[in-house]
Amino acid sequence: MPNWWDKPAPVVIPEGYAEFAEQFRILQDVMTAAAPDADQTRTASQLVAELIDVLAQSATDEWSQLSGRLPVPGRGQTLVPAFHIETETETESRGTVRFGRQFLGGNGAVHGGAIPLFFDDAFGRFANTHDRTLARTANLHVDYRNVTPIDTDLAVIVRFDREEGRKRYLTGEIWNGECLCVEASGLFVVLKPGAA
Numbered sequence: 001m002p003n004w005w006d007k008p009a010p011v012v013i014p015e016g017y018a019e020f021a022e023q024f025r026i027l028q029d030v031m032t033a034a035a036p037d038a039d040q041t042r043t044a045s046q047l048v049a050e051l052i053d054v055l056a057q058s059a060t061d062e063w064s065q066l067s068g069r070l071p072v073p074g075r076g077q078t079l080v081p082a083f084h085i086e087t088e089t090e091t092e093s094r095g096t097v098r099f100g101r102q103f104l105g106g107n108g109a110v111h112g113g114a115i116p117l118f119f120d121d122a123f124g125r126f127a128n129t130h131d132r133t134l135a136r137t138a139n140l141h142v143d144y145r146n147v148t149p150i151d152t153d154l155a156v157i158v159r160f161d162r163e164e165g166r167k168r169y170l171t172g173e174i175w176n177g178e179c180l181c182v183e184a185s186g187l188f189v190v191l192k193p194g195a196a
């Protein structure tokens with residue numbers, strides 16, 4: 001059985017799968033924004049039942065699944081808003097994120113829980129790449145400075161600030177133009193040898 005000490009195995013991505021994962025995100029946005037009548041609900045429900053049936057036929061274990069392992073923004077992990085990286089060094093990553101309708105908390109604002117989810121993923125990826133050994137989130141702190149709007153392209157900065165022994169410190173920000181929406185920081189602890 002593989003574990004996190006092994007590099008993720010390269011996977012063969014079937015043609016069209018990345019587009020399918022993107023459609024799945026759109027499906028969640030459209031579902032959240034819809035107010036279907038009874039007929040539309042019945043039709044949609046039947047189509048989703050068919051979709052579940054098709055996908056369940058290829059159910060596999062964690063080490064062989066495609067979701068979360070695609071070489072595209074968001075990695076095909078449709079739970080997490082995709083981080084579109086534009087520039088990256090060993091210590092700083094810059095790009096954009098757009099929280100779709102599925103991440104609505106209320107009154108146009110992104111749900112407060114979606115923001116730490118985004119940073120855990122963005123920090124987690126950065127703490128575990130650039131030939132770094134594996135580390136897990138030990139803590140995550142989020143300051144909501146201003147409302148983060150849905151359906152808006154937002155600038156993201158993620159920094160690998162410093163490393164002290166097994167502890168890695170990351171910080172990040174989300175900006176809406178000139179407006180600072182979020183500041184976040186996280187501690188990642190390198191796993192002890194043999195820990196999974």
Ligand SMILES: CCCCC/C=C\C/C=C\C/C=C\C/C=C\CCCC(=O)SCCNC(=O)CCNC(=O)[C@H](O)C(C)(C)COP(=O)(O)OP(=O)(O)OC[C@H]1O[C@@H](n2cnc3c(N)ncnc32)[C@H](O)[C@@H]1OP(=O)(O)O
Nearest residue numbers: 004120121124125128134135136137138139167189191192
């Ligand atoms: C899932 C792993 C990531 C795998 C990534 C793989 C491939 C990467 C490539 C691409 C992937 C792309 C994206 C990845 C996306 C997401 C990754 C998200 C990562 C996660 O989402 S992961 C799930 C949530 N995460 C947990 O499920 C952790 C549960 N927990 C534990 O597993 C242990 O708790 C652990 C390991 C954290 C520490 O345990 P331990 O026994 O190894 O170490 P120990 O306790 O001795 O602490 C050593 C020093 O850290 C200090 N310290 C510890 N905890 C602290 C805290 N909370 N606050 C302040 N300081 C703390 C101590 O005070 C001491 O400090 P000092 O040395 O100075 O005394």
